[in-house]
Amino acid sequence: xxxxxxxxxxxxxxxxxxxxxxxxxxxxxxxxxxxxxxxxxxxxxxxxxxxxxxxxxxxxxxxxxxxxxxxxxxxxxxxxxxxxxxxxxxxxxxxxxxxxxxxxxxxxxxxxxxxxxxxxxxxxxxxxxxxxxxxxxxxxxxxxxxxxxxxxxxxxxxxxxxxxxxxxxxxxxxxxxxxxxxxxxxxxxxxxxxxxxxxxxxxxxxxxxxxxxxxxxxxxxxxxxxxxxxxxxxxxxxxxxxxxxxxxxxxxxxxxxxxxxxx
Amino acid sequence: xxxxxxxxxxxxxxxxxxxxxxxxxxxxxxxxxxxxxxxxxxxxxxxxxxxxxxxxxxxxxxxxxxxxxxxxxxxxxxxxxxxxxxxxxxxxxxxxxxxxxxxxxxxxxxxxxxxxxxxxxxxxxxxxxxxxxxxxxxxxxxxxxxxxxxxxxxxxxxxxxxxxxxxxxxxxxxxxxxxxxxxxxxxxxxxxxxxxxxxxxxxxxxxxxxxxxxxxxxxxxxxxxxxxxxxxxxxxxxxxxxxxxxxxxxxxxxxxxxxxxxxxx
Numbered sequence: 336x337x338x339x340x341x342x343x344x345x346x347x348x349x350x351x352x353x354x355x356x357x358x359x360x361x362x363x364x365x366x367x368x369x370x371x372x373x374x375x376x377x378x379x380x381x382x383x384x385x386x387x388x389x390x391x392x393x394x395x396x397x398x399x400x401x402x403x404x405x406x407x408x409x410x411x412x413x414x415x416x417x418x419x420x421x422x423x424x425x426x427x428x429x430x431x432x433x434x435x436x437x438x439x440x441x442x443x444x445x446x447x448x449x450x451x452x453x454x455x456x457x458x459x460x461x462x463x464x465x466x467x468x469x470x471x472x473x474x475x476x477x478x479x480x481x482x483x484x485x486x487x488x489x490x491x492x493x494x495x496x497x498x499x500x501x502x503x504x505x506x507x508x509x510x511x512x513x514x515x516x517x518x519x520x521x522x523x524x525x526x527x528x529x530x531x532x533x534x535x536x537x538x539x540x541x542x543x544x545x546x547x548x549x550x551x552x553x554x555x556x557x558x559x560x561x562x563x564x565x566x567x568x569x570x571x572x573x574x575x576x577x578x579x580x581x582x583x584x585x586x587x588x589x590x591x592x593x594x595x596x597x598x
Numbered sequence: 599x600x601x602x603x604x605x606x607x608x609x610x611x612x613x614x615x616x617x618x619x620x621x622x623x624x625x626x627x628x629x630x631x632x633x634x635x636x637x638x639x640x641x642x643x644x645x646x647x648x649x650x651x652x653x654x655x656x657x658x659x660x661x662x663x664x665x666x667x668x669x670x671x672x673x674x675x676x677x678x679x680x681x682x683x684x685x686x687x688x689x690x691x692x693x694x695x696x697x698x699x700x701x702x703x704x705x706x707x708x709x710x711x712x713x714x715x716x717x718x719x720x721x722x723x724x725x726x727x728x729x730x731x732x733x734x735x736x737x738x739x740x741x742x743x744x745x746x747x748x749x750x751x752x753x754x755x756x757x758x759x760x761x762x763x764x765x766x767x768x769x770x771x772x773x774x775x776x777x778x779x780x781x782x783x784x785x786x787x788x789x790x791x792x793x794x795x796x797x798x799x800x801x802x803x804x805x806x807x808x809x810x811x812x813x814x815x816x817x818x819x820x821x822x823x824x825x826x827x828x829x830x831x832x833x834x835x836x837x838x839x840x841x842x843x844x845x846x847x848x849x850x851x852x853x854x855x856x857x858x859x860x861x862x863x
Contacts, residue, residue: 348699348702348703349702349703351699352699352700352702352703352704353703353704353707355700356704373722373723430617430620430621431620431621431624432621434617434618434619434620434621434622435621435622435625437841438622438837438841439837440840441797441836441837441839441840441841441843441844442833442836442837442840443797443798443799443800443801443802443836443840444798445714445798445799445801445802445805445814446801446813446814446817446832446833446836447833448802448805448818449805449817449818449820449821449829450817450826450829450830450833452821453642453821453824453826453829454638454642454643526798528712529712529713529714529798529799532712532714532715533712533714533799533802536714536717536718536802536806537802537805537806537818544715545714545715548715548718549717549718549806551718552718552721552722555722557719557722560718560719560722561719563715564711564715564716564719567711567712567715568707568710568711568715571710571711571712572710575710
């Protein structure tokens with residue numbers, strides 16, 4: 336925290352590099368070597384972004400994409416988390432689910448898009464299910480690993496002190512698993528974010544960030560594409576830093592779980 | 599006791615196989631029941647034997663192997679590009695401050711954007727087809743490789759570098775004997791993550807880039823003709839390639855990494 340010269344250097348170099356990169360790009364765009372449609376100048380991209388935000392279309396695209404991602408993500412948590420935790424506790428369930436999971440896991444979620452399109456038609460259901468598929472396995476595996484990684488001494492100690500199954504679960508297993516669960520949430524969201532963009536491109540509907548980017552290709556609107564790329568990157572970054580970062584701070588760090596795991 | 603051990607192992611191996619096969623049998627039976635119940639049209643929900651027949655037919659005709667080969671070639675092409683560029687950039691970033699100053703902000707901004715979001719831009723710039731697909735796969739899988747290589751080079755203990763220098767190692771030997779071995783576990787982790795990332799987006803890229811051959815395109819193209827059996831056969835091949843990557847490539851790399859770590863201790 337006290338390393339503020341280092342931090343200052345980081346800020347400075349980031350600014351300098353970005354300015355240099357922007358200048359380089361701008362020079363290339365204005366040089367006329369590349370067609371202006373394909374390599375739009377930065378002011379044009381910025382203007383497009385402002386226009387899209389001001390006339391409200393970008394807001395719609397963002398909300399459609401977020402709604403789809405949240406549906407699939409929530410479903411993955413509701414199914415994957417309890418299943419993973421139970422798998423860590425019940426041997427028979429682990430024996431049944433693990434072979435299936437390890438066979439399905441290496442299949443990229445996007446491979447299912449055409450099948451789901453046939454089954455459910457174009458639209459929101461396909462996208463949400465693809466997100467579910469992508470987010471499910473990181474969630475499941477991390478919960479499962481987490482439960483199995485709970486120190487057996489804690490379990491025995493709690494048992495010896497007379498903790499019932501319920502108390503054991505709430506007071507020992509859940510807090511002990513939490514660092515893994517948060518890692519799982521993080522990974523699951525990263526995968527979901529990739530999956531939703533891809534699924535929106537393929538299962539074309541009328542709204543969504545993936546769709547707008549892909550649709551812009553048809554009309555050679557490289558400026559719209561770049562503006563949407565900025566929005567996609569921004570949202571992904573915001574989730575990673577603000578949501579999961581603060582989630583980690585208020586739970587795991589406060590309970591001292593991470594330090595305990597390190598020592 | 600000792601004489602019984604092999605017998606017990608043999609028995610447990612059979613049981614392991616049976617235990618692992620059971621879930622698949624149950625799921626296949628449920629699928630079969632659902633397919634024959636006639637709830638869904640048979641074209642959209644083909645029974646297991648139709649999918650198996652499609653798998654065998656397409657394999658014998660050489661169509662499926664051709665698709666699979668193209669997919670694997672595309673994966674290797676993109677990944678090799680990413681490995682060479684990623685390791686080079688990562689090492690440069692770890693060793694030279696200027697390279698770190700230049701690349702770190704760019705990489706930190708580029709990495710969190712989902713790889714497929716770049717796809718339309720690449721298609722626009724490099725056209726439909728192989729070039730775009732390979733470049734995109736390479737571009738996307740380079741990020742984890744760069745990050746891990748950079749971390750690995752930075753994690754090499756300063757004491758080793760200094761003592762090697764004190765013993766008169768020149769830059770090249772320093773690099774070959776100290777920095778590269780020290781950073782290797784991280785580099786390998788990066789390569790593993792990069793390959794996994796490449797695999798995850800390649801199928802989607804193939805669907806978007808309209809390549810003539812490739813498993814992604816096979817699946818996506820079958821949609822037009824409602825060939826659900828061909829799609830599912832394609833997905834089975836994708837799963838097999840994915841599993842092979844995991845077992846033959848990732849696990850080997852992991853074992854190797856562990857050995858290296860062990861040596862370093």
